[in-house]
Amino acid sequence: MMSTDLYVLFQPFVLLVGLVIGSFLNVCIQRLPEDRSLIPNSACESCGTRIQAYDLIPVASYLLLRGKCRHCDAPIGGHLPLIEALTGLVSWLVFVKLIPDAAHLDIAHLAAWGVYFGFCSLLIVLSYVDIKHRIIPDQTSIYAIPFGFAAIVLLNQLGYDGWLAIGWRQSVLGALFAGGFFKAAAIIAKAMAGYDTLGLGDVKLVAMFGAFLGVFPGVIWVMMLGSILGSVVGIIATIVLRRRPWMPFGPALAAAAMFYVVYGDVVVQGFFPVLALWAV
Numbered sequence: 001m002m003s004t005d006l007y008v009l010f011q012p013f014v015l016l017v018g019l020v021i022g023s024f025l026n027v028c029i030q031r032l033p034e035d036r037s038l039i040p041n042s043a044c045e046s047c048g049t050r051i052q053a054y055d056l057i058p059v060a061s062y063l064l065l066r067g068k069c070r071h072c073d074a075p076i077g078g079h080l081p082l083i084e085a086l087t088g089l090v091s092w093l094v095f096v097k098l099i100p101d102a103a104h105l106d107i108a109h110l111a112a113w114g115v116y117f118g119f120c121s122l123l124i125v126l127s128y129v130d131i132k133h134r135i136i137p138d139q140t141s142i143y144a145i146p147f148g149f150a151a152i153v154l155l156n157q158l159g160y161d162g163w164l165a166i167g168w169r170q171s172v173l174g175a176l177f178a179g180g181f182f183k184a185a186a187i188i189a190k191a192m193a194g195y196d197t198l199g200l201g202d203v204k205l206v207a208m209f210g211a212f213l214g215v216f217p218g219v220i221w222v223m224m225l226g227s228i229l230g231s232v233v234g235i236i237a238t239i240v241l242r243r244r245p246w247m248p249f250g251p252a253l254a255a256a257a258m259f260y261v262v263y264g265d266v267v268v269q270g271f272f273p274v275l276a277l278w279a280v
């Protein structure tokens, strides 16, 4: 009974944590492409006035200020509250997926929530930066790989055995296989198309996915779904916008990876029961 109350209380808490982390992701989105420090020292990007704590409440401050700086009226990007709301939602979705009821509310499962919510936070940052600047920051891809390995070892040590639980071998193999496979695919695609369709950024990205999701079915499934999604969106965008072909593989792969974290068990067990058995 006690733990059920605690479980109910935890849900608004993880939502709140998500909103606050979303605020920090906005700092990363702004500064990673410019190689600036990520230590938040909130000041208006336009007039440089220090922003007070009461104007830094996720989503609410944007609405109260009607999207403008309190001092100089410079518009505040509308993506800021959207990223905060999305991050809050993802935090809660990962929580209820990995900790489905009060009986699973323990240190091991909370650690798993931390790891996979952190993973999804990387996905949000890199998708936005890739769409805006056409680059995937190393901090959100290759530099995150050792953290993926360490996180998997930690979850093993804690005895985590729920959805997404993989061993360190799956993690290492996942990074090597996904990175190698995409590198080969990039070389073949360039030879056939004559220009880069898959960048080195995408190779580092799927290697990072492999470290967190394991080789099978995790990263293989994500590469399949992400590539199909990226190609379809890319072909439609190229036709509609009539510009040089651009395949948004980074964001599409990230969307597939996030979908896998939140709904992958349903898909794996529902559509590929044989694969699910094999993976165990």
Ligand SMILES: [Zn+2]
Residues within 6 Å of the ligand: 044, 045, 046, 047, 048, 049, 069, 070, 071, 072, 073, 074
């Ligand atoms: Zn200002």
